[in-house]
Amino acid sequence: MTPPLRIGLAGLGNVGAGVVKLLAANADLIARRAGRPIIVTAVSARDRSRDRGLDLAPFSWVDDAAELATRDDVDVVVELIGGADGPALTLARRTLAGGKALVTANKALLAHHGLDLAADAEAGGLALKYEAAVAGGIPIIKGLAEGAAANRIARVYGLLNGTCNYILSRMEAERLDFATVLAEAQAAGYAEADPSFDIDGIDTAHKLSLLAALAFGSRIDFAGVAAQGIRALALADIDQAAALGFRIKLVGLAEHEDGALFQRVHAALVPLGHPLAATDGALNAVVVEGDFVGRLFFQGRGAGEGPTASAVVADLIDIARGQPGPVFGMPVGALTALPRADASARSGRYYLRLIVADRPGVLAELTAALRDHGVSIESLIQRGGDDTTAMVAMVTHQAREADVLASLAQMAASPVVAAPPVMLHILDL
Amino acid sequence: MTPPLRIGLAGLGNVGAGVVKLLAANADLIARRAGRPIIVTAVSARDRSRDRGLDLAPFSWVDDAAELATRDDVDVVVELIGGADGPALTLARRTLAGGKALVTANKALLAHHGLDLAADAEAGGLALKYEAAVAGGIPIIKGLAEGAAANRIARVYGLLNGTCNYILSRMEAERLDFATVLAEAQAAGYAEADPSFDIDGIDTAHKLSLLAALAFGSRIDFAGVAAQGIRALALADIDQAAALGFRIKLVGLAEHEDGALFQRVHAALVPLGHPLAATDGALNAVVVEGDFVGRLFFQGRGAGEGPTASAVVADLIDIARGQPGPVFGMPVGALTALPRADASARSGRYYLRLIVADRPGVLAELTAALRDHGVSIESLIQRGGDDTTAMVAMVTHQAREADVLASLAQMAASPVVAAPPVMLHILDL
Numbered sequence: 001m002t003p004p005l006r007i008g009l010a011g012l013g014n015v016g017a018g019v020v021k022l023l024a025a026n027a028d029l030i031a032r033r034a035g036r037p038i039i040v041t042a043v044s045a046r047d048r049s050r051d052r053g054l055d056l057a058p059f060s061w062v063d064d065a066a067e068l069a070t071r072d073d074v075d076v077v078v079e080l081i082g083g084a085d086g087p088a089l090t091l092a093r094r095t096l097a098g099g100k101a102l103v104t105a106n107k108a109l110l111a112h113h114g115l116d117l118a119a120d121a122e123a124g125g126l127a128l129k130y131e132a133a134v135a136g137g138i139p140i141i142k143g144l145a146e147g148a149a150a151n152r153i154a155r156v157y158g159l160l161n162g163t164c165n166y167i168l169s170r171m172e173a174e175r176l177d178f179a180t181v182l183a184e185a186q187a188a189g190y191a192e193a194d195p196s197f198d199i200d201g202i203d204t205a206h207k208l209s210l211l212a213a214l215a216f217g218s219r220i221d222f223a224g225v226a227a228q229g230i231r232a233l234a235l236a237d238i239d240q241a242a243a244l245g246f247r248i249k250l251v252g253l254a255e256h257e258d259g260a261l262f263q264r265v266h267a268a269l270v271p272l273g274h275p276l277a278a279t280d281g282a283l284n285a286v287v288v289e290g291d292f293v294g295r296l297f298f299q300g301r302g303a304g305e306g307p308t309a310s311a312v313v314a315d316l317i318d319i320a321r322g323q324p325g326p327v328f329g330m331p332v333g334a335l336t337a338l339p340r341a342d343a344s345a346r347s348g349r350y351y352l353r354l355i356v357a358d359r360p361g362v363l364a365e366l367t368a369a370l371r372d373h374g375v376s377i378e379s380l381i382q383r384g385g386d387d388t389t390a391m392v393a394m395v396t397h398q399a400r401e402a403d404v405l406a407s408l409a410q411m412a413a414s415p416v417v418a419a420p421p422v423m424l425h426i427l428d429l
Numbered sequence: 430m431t432p433p434l435r436i437g438l439a440g441l442g443n444v445g446a447g448v449v450k451l452l453a454a455n456a457d458l459i460a461r462r463a464g465r466p467i468i469v470t471a472v473s474a475r476d477r478s479r480d481r482g483l484d485l486a487p488f489s490w491v492d493d494a495a496e497l498a499t500r501d502d503v504d505v506v507v508e509l510i511g512g513a514d515g516p517a518l519t520l521a522r523r524t525l526a527g528g529k530a531l532v533t534a535n536k537a538l539l540a541h542h543g544l545d546l547a548a549d550a551e552a553g554g555l556a557l558k559y560e561a562a563v564a565g566g567i568p569i570i571k572g573l574a575e576g577a578a579a580n581r582i583a584r585v586y587g588l589l590n591g592t593c594n595y596i597l598s599r600m601e602a603e604r605l606d607f608a609t610v611l612a613e614a615q616a617a618g619y620a621e622a623d624p625s626f627d628i629d630g631i632d633t634a635h636k637l638s639l640l641a642a643l644a645f646g647s648r649i650d651f652a653g654v655a656a657q658g659i660r661a662l663a664l665a666d667i668d669q670a671a672a673l674g675f676r677i678k679l680v681g682l683a684e685h686e687d688g689a690l691f692q693r694v695h696a697a698l699v700p701l702g703h704p705l706a707a708t709d710g711a712l713n714a715v716v717v718e719g720d721f722v723g724r725l726f727f728q729g730r731g732a733g734e735g736p737t738a739s740a741v742v743a744d745l746i747d748i749a750r751g752q753p754g755p756v757f758g759m760p761v762g763a764l765t766a767l768p769r770a771d772a773s774a775r776s777g778r779y780y781l782r783l784i785v786a787d788r789p790g791v792l793a794e795l796t797a798a799l800r801d802h803g804v805s806i807e808s809l810i811q812r813g814g815d816d817t818t819a820m821v822a823m824v825t826h827q828a829r830e831a832d833v834l835a836s837l838a839q840m841a842a843s844p845v846v847a848a849p850p851v852m853l854h855i856l857d858l
Contacts (some may be wrong), residue, residue, distance in 0.1 A: 011538055018721070022579055022721050025578060025581075025720070026580070026581055026720070026721075029646065030578075030579060032646060032759045032763045033578045033646070033755075035755070035758050035760070085691065123749075125610070137721075137722035137723065137725065138725065139571075139575070142572075142575060143571075143576075144787060146571060146743060146746070146747060147560075147568025147571050147572075147741070147743055148568070148739065149459075149462045149463075149742075149743050150451055150455060150459060150739045150742035150743050150746060151455070152454075152455055152458055205586075212654050217458065217461060217462070218771075250642075268588065273707075275704070275728065278702075278704065278707065291454070291455070291735075292447070292451050292454075292455075292566075292735040292738055292739040292742075293566035293729065293730065293735065293740075294729065294730045295729065295730075296567065296568075296727075296728070296729040297726075297727070297728040297729065298726070299725070299726040299728075300722065300724065300726065301722065301723045301724075302595065306720075306721040307721065307722050307723055309579070309721055310577065310579045310719060310721040310722035311722075313579035313721075314575060314577070314578050316579075317575070317578045317579060318575060321755070323752035323753075324752075325750065325752060326462075326750070328460055330461045330462050331461075331464070334461045334849050343678025369654060373733065
């Protein structure tokens with residue numbers, strides 16, 4: 001048997017601990033599959049004394065993670081520190097500069113610096129792999145870069161953030177409002193103390209920008225992702241959506257159309273018959289639409305120690321086999337810089353929800369705002385709120401997004417509208 | 430750019446034509462992704478004059494497919510002839526003996542000769558790839574061999590035959606009986622003139638035996654697959670299953686438990702909340718359960734020109750990249766020969782359906798047969814049939830399979846039972 005592949009592991013949180021446990025638990029099987037053993041030789045984390053339920057004695061301890069990049073007993077550095085810059089970026093750069101392969105679960109790092117790091121990896125003939133960065137245990141990076149590689153991909157979309165999906169599923173199942181579920185999730189450790197990366201859609205945007213590059217052979221454009229989160233959603237929206245045959249999900253969606261790139265993260269109404277609608281709790285799911293393969297659907301656990309470790313070690317096995325694959329599915333120089341699509345020119349159906357004064361003439365004013373911009377209404381529900389307000393929820397017919405937004409601005413300016421209107425896209429895919 | 434990868438294509442049916450079309454339609458994109466162009470140089474099929482809507486002029490025509498194995502202008506042979514033996518096997522052997530890579534969509538060939546061919550490929554350091562052999566466009570071979578490679582897989586199962594899934598979906602949607610839908614499907618070309626490979630579960634068994642080898646690191650044991658098909662199913666079974674909260678699907682299921690291999694193809698009742706239940710028509714789907722990743726679910730088109738060509742060309746891109754991967758996820762010599770599990774020792778819930786004489790005491794006799802073997806009943810429906818018979822459908826509580834079979838044998842021997850009883854497994858997974 002060839003010599004072992006030796007791993008230097010930076011970061012011993014849940015995922016890092018999971019990688020150590022997985023490499024130990026399935027060591028024999030992994031060696032059979034990889035053609036050689038895969039062993040951890042050195043580790044680094046912020047706090048050496050913390051009890052992680054792991055025996056770290058077999059590994060060399062390194063205080064400064066960046067030292068892993070230059071150790072003689074390390075072939076591959078696994079970066080699980082997190083963060084787009086700082087120690088993670090320093091370690092990534094030094095690893096590739098030092099001629100070692102890099103495996104990372106860090107979507108923020110790659111969304112911001114992925115092209116530069118990929119160029120470094122290419123220049124050195126080194127592996128740079130990141131299956132764990134998107135959708136946890138689901139092999140979607142491989143699915144796009146290799147499985148669907150024969151296809152012109154028109155669209156890739158999915159549920160990429162387990163925290164948001166958990167919050168929305170729990171609001172619906174337990175009939176709780178957003179703030180209550182968020183506070184619960186924070187207390188239980190499912191959501192960060194500062195939850196904005198998750199609930200404002202930024203984490204999903206990081207992941208989406210990577211999927212888009214792989215799908216379309218385009219340069220990563222994280223800044224081009226229009227991201228909205230789920231803070232504005234009320235339980236009433238979930239109820240109205242259900243009454244209309246939809247479930248609300250935070251969807252990351254990227255399309256390649258007419259030579260332009262459209263990328264958006266948004267809460268959307270997913271028809272109950274669509275497989276994303278049945279993707280609940282901590283599950284993630286991704287849909288890939290290719291010109292020959294049609295629709296592919298992948299679903300699995302999007303986070304957590306075991307699934308994420310599974311993805312990290314899959315990358316290590318590929319490296320051990322000598323089959324790292326191109327970082328973004330093709331050489332960095334072959335990726336095209338796509339212009340951003342004009343979102344306002346899109347059309348679709350939209351869900352609009354307004355809190356309005358409960359008095360005569362209000363509905364006439366709202367519907368006039370839509371009529372003024374040529375938007376017609378497919379269905380409308382009005383319900384009493386407290387003593388003085390009512391809730392109006394509507395689904396439009398197919399309409400131009402710019403027209404819907406103009407109607408909405410007109411409504412929002414009216415004194416009868418008591419709170420900022422909510423507009424959600426309907427995922428008619 | 431490196432020189433093109435040159436393909437010799439044997440078989441120009443739907444899939445072969447699809448491969449030619451795909452390589453032409455997406456040639457530039459494929460070259461960017463593969464790092465080199467992939468071009469067809471030579472083709473072979475039974476009938477040169479047949480109109481396939483393809484311009485074959487650019488390709489050398491070869492009357493005897495086996496000649497592709499020795500042509501100087503061919504790097505990879507794509508075998509799309511079909512059949513476990515005969516010309517497909519001859520071509521496969523000669524291709525590998527001649528030092529060329531082989532890509533095939535032929536599950537029958539691999540179920541019977543896969544280990545020998547993989548050994549030949551290994552001995553020659555050659556690629557042998559077969560993504561298109563299982564579940565059409567779904568990258569499930571790659572998903573198991575690479576994506577989930579870090580995991581000890583406990584179970585792999587799914588819907589692997591589009592013809593059966595189409596028939597069952599159409600029986601339900603159109604309220605037609607089995608024979609009518611089969612005749613329709615044959616007339617429309619969705620089912621073969623001799624449909625037994627599909628509807629008796631043999632095609633699913635071929636595919637399942639390959640998935641099991643990949644999942645468990647075990648030697649292919651096609652002969653060890655207990656295969657039942659869907660001939661015995663009546664529309665009434667579909668109706669009863671629906672009334673009980675299930676949909677009937679032909680499921681291929683393989684488990685690795687206590688060092689033994691269990692492989693079965695059977696019509697099963699799938700709970701409506703399970704993702705397989707929503708996999709309709711020509712879709713295929715596969716569930717993989719790994720010890721770290723948990724449940725992964727893959728769904729997509731299981732057959733047809735486009736999806737199958739997508740899988741064939743994905744294999745070609747892997748080969749062009751110089752990343753073929755081990756044939757069955759590890760060297761053939763590392764695959765273990767697992768003993769077959771004792772199916773009668775399994776337990777679960779079962780659906781039983783009987784056509785019985787419509788007279789007093791019949792139900793007492795049936796239920797006594799179950800009681801005699803310690804099987805208890807969770808639910809039971811009796812419905813009138815024609816003037817003289819009635820239909821009884823039951824779901825048992827958890828029971829040993831041997832006990833249920835013994836009860837069933839006792840019932841079948843009774844003069845009150847008018848037709849062979851139907852027993853279906855309930856997929857409580």
